[in-house]
Amino acid sequence: xxxxxxxxxxxxxxxxxxxxxxxxxxxxxxxxxxxxxxxxxxxxxxxxxxxxxxxxxxxxxxxxxxxxxxxxxxxxxxxxxxxxxxxxxxxxxxxxxxxxxxxxxxxxxxxxxxxxxxxxxxxxxxxxxxxxxxxxxxxxxxxxxxxxxxxxxxxxxxxxxxxxxxxxxxxxxxxxxxxxxxxxxxxxxxxxxxxxxxxxxxxxxxxxxxxxxxxxxxxxxxxxxxxxxxxxxxxxxxxxxxxxxxxxxxxxxxxxxxxxxxxxxxxxxxxxxxxxxxxxxxxxxxxxxxxxxxxxxxxxxxxxxxxxxxxxxxxxxxxxxxxxxxxxxxxxxxxxxxxxxxxxxxxxxxxxxxxxxxxxxxxxxxxxxxxxxxxxxxxxxxxxxxxxxxxxxxxxxxxxxxxxxxxxxxxxxxxxxxxxxxxxxxxxx
Amino acid sequence: xxxxxxxxxxxxxxxxxxxxxxxxxxxxxxxxxxxxxxxxxxxxxxxxxxxxxxxxxxxxxxxxxxxxxxxxxxxxxxxxxxxxxxxxxxxxxxxxxxxxxxxxxxxxxxxxxxxxxxxxxxxxxxxxxxxxxxxxxxxxxxxxxxxxxxxxxxxxxxxxxxxxxxxxxxxxxxxxxxxxxxxxxxxxxxxxxxxxxxxxxxxxxxxxxxxxxxxxxxxxxxxxxxxxxxxxxxxxxxxxxxxxxxxxxxxxxxxxxxxxxxxxxxxxxxxxxxxxxxxxxxxxxxxxxxxxxxxxxxxxxxxx
Numbered sequence: 001x002x003x004x005x006x007x008x009x010x011x012x013x014x015x016x017x018x019x020x021x022x023x024x025x026x027x028x029x030x031x032x033x034x035x036x037x038x039x040x041x042x043x044x045x046x047x048x049x050x051x052x053x054x055x056x057x058x059x060x061x062x063x064x065x066x067x068x069x070x071x072x073x074x075x076x077x078x079x080x081x082x083x084x085x086x087x088x089x090x091x092x093x094x095x096x097x098x099x100x101x102x103x104x105x106x107x108x109x110x111x112x113x114x115x116x117x118x119x120x121x122x123x124x125x126x127x128x129x130x131x132x133x134x135x136x137x138x139x140x141x142x143x144x145x146x147x148x149x150x151x152x153x154x155x156x157x158x159x160x161x162x163x164x165x166x167x168x169x170x171x172x173x174x175x176x177x178x179x180x181x182x183x184x185x186x187x188x189x190x191x192x193x194x195x196x197x198x199x200x201x202x203x204x205x206x207x208x209x210x211x212x213x214x215x216x217x218x219x220x221x222x223x224x225x226x227x228x229x230x231x232x233x234x235x236x237x238x239x240x241x242x243x244x245x246x247x248x249x250x251x252x253x254x255x256x257x258x259x260x261x262x263x264x265x266x267x268x269x270x271x272x273x274x275x276x277x278x279x280x281x282x283x284x285x286x287x288x289x290x291x292x293x294x295x296x297x298x299x300x301x302x303x304x305x306x307x308x309x310x311x312x313x314x315x316x317x318x319x320x321x322x323x324x325x326x327x328x329x330x331x332x333x334x335x336x337x338x339x340x341x342x343x344x345x346x347x348x349x350x351x352x353x354x355x356x357x358x359x360x361x362x363x364x365x366x367x368x369x370x371x372x373x374x375x376x377x378x379x380x381x382x383x384x385x386x387x388x389x390x391x392x393x394x395x396x397x398x399x400x401x402x403x404x405x406x407x408x409x410x411x412x413x414x415x416x417x418x419x420x421x422x423x424x425x426x427x428x429x
Numbered sequence: 430x431x432x433x434x435x436x437x438x439x440x441x442x443x444x445x446x447x448x449x450x451x452x453x454x455x456x457x458x459x460x461x462x463x464x465x466x467x468x469x470x471x472x473x474x475x476x477x478x479x480x481x482x483x484x485x486x487x488x489x490x491x492x493x494x495x496x497x498x499x500x501x502x503x504x505x506x507x508x509x510x511x512x513x514x515x516x517x518x519x520x521x522x523x524x525x526x527x528x529x530x531x532x533x534x535x536x537x538x539x540x541x542x543x544x545x546x547x548x549x550x551x552x553x554x555x556x557x558x559x560x561x562x563x564x565x566x567x568x569x570x571x572x573x574x575x576x577x578x579x580x581x582x583x584x585x586x587x588x589x590x591x592x593x594x595x596x597x598x599x600x601x602x603x604x605x606x607x608x609x610x611x612x613x614x615x616x617x618x619x620x621x622x623x624x625x626x627x628x629x630x631x632x633x634x635x636x637x638x639x640x641x642x643x644x645x646x647x648x649x650x651x652x653x654x655x656x657x658x659x660x661x662x663x664x665x666x667x668x669x670x671x672x673x674x675x676x677x678x679x680x681x682x683x684x685x686x687x688x689x690x691x692x693x694x695x696x697x698x699x700x701x702x703x704x705x706x707x708x709x710x711x712x713x714x715x716x717x718x719x720x721x722x723x724x725x726x727x728x729x730x731x732x733x
Contacts, residue, residue: 013440015439015441085576086568086576086619088621090623095621110596113598117600227437238458238484240485240486244487246486247486250487254483256447256451261437285481297450404599408599408601410603417603417606419595419596419597422598
């Protein structure tokens, strides 16, 4: 078979960008995603035909590209998007995974979910409205979730006569607001999702704009350097012991690298026991590999016969997280019944599961104003606050700002089994 | 020893592989009794390959479960057998005919075999007490699937409630279930059809021969090409033609159409798909065509 055919080889080896979109139906977000899918030729004939016929039967003047992405029937009937939906498209250089989150309903819970895995956040505003409370809120959440790249797309530029002044005003206002946030990389792009200007093709209506089109930016934004290649973190997920004649003494520690680089001969320490050892080899399936780095799923062998099991972590002796049972974190609460002091929950952090008790709720963060409300001692649905937890097992954690994998956890209601909270660790002790 | 990553960058295919392997290991570690739903189609074969990589050199720590419609293509069954033998895997086959006999499923003559798989599958999961079932579903297949979680919770009746889904953050999966419930696990959630083919191409793995172009006697019906066979015979005005065709999906043979194609190897299929204008289900699956919300309805009932 033609395994070195350049066309197929190039497509399999392109890289990946995960991005989260935020905005409401009114901002034209679904239309924009429909436009990205359509202009990158990721929409198929039967999908487009279905949408065209629905648009016609509803008496619309134009094909409603939003119908391409409104998935569940109940949503189509209500005309709203109620849950995170994942979309896929690819260009010759990159594959894209979009976490499409709704603007209004359950926005915090859904945006936090969508942003948790995103490399880039796309916030949409209506040029006629300028920055709204909602767009500020979206930027705050993306910043809180440490999404490293942010795009502010100013949509419906056609309805403000492609005014450079409008663009500059919104751009300036947002940049000022962003100084209070943690946004390492910002791009502000004037577009018309409906007509396609500056989405994939450069617009002739914005001669004053010299920046990239949205698609060009998505294709070229550099995300590889967002990973931590310094601090070695390998949460042990599963111990492989074949117990077969051919692999009698095989004992491999399987997991996904959460940080740093692991290679043969490295001095390591197993946490929480603190037992030192050396990496004997690193394997990927049936091959020994020279190095493993995030986000590879590999199998690590140690030189010494130390006791290692699921939930342990392999790190470097002089660069290891301190096992912590007192956790200070920002928690996003995701269920109707509020979070209260002394409440007990299950906690899952990397491959480690234990129980946690709420010691204190220090403040509730108003995501619109960034005001810290210290009078409230509860967190309601879709609220975010700073929480102190005491855990039954030590967590091998880092600050979320340093590592999004070893710095995050979920809280689970022990009675219902439902995920009720998401946490981003400030510090552990 | 191999080292192809001097710049510490993983291709998207390697990232997808790493994510899927992580999911397999997580489920094997946290669930008491997982099972892999194996159809013999390309997606479930890719799943099997990923599971093989996740636990190598140990054998799979769970069995495979196939729902036999009684209408499977022979080529699919023989590929299945060859995979099962090579991996030394344990295979459980649940047949629709047995489910009809046991009363789990009613054959009213109108319901398609595909729809009857639901009762058969749920019967088998309950009978064996499986707590997690891996499925080959992908989010790019259909609008309803775009919102499904990697861990998709099913209640006592095996139903999916799209409005009560658990939030799923980072790579922290929540596998808590109550007695009688189970979790559907979709390790290929983020793969697209093209990714699947790139992976099959790269890994050089065995898939049923009917995915590749071959000569076959077909009948055109409702805009689909159906393979001539015991259940598919020409009706008034239809003619039997000999064409070079291939299958894009391999469901039951009365429901699965084929497309005209000259693609005889994976590279040619990739080229063909890269310019394809119709989604794979839209083109060749009669069971998805009844209504725009067809998939959503079947999923709520407990379809894969």
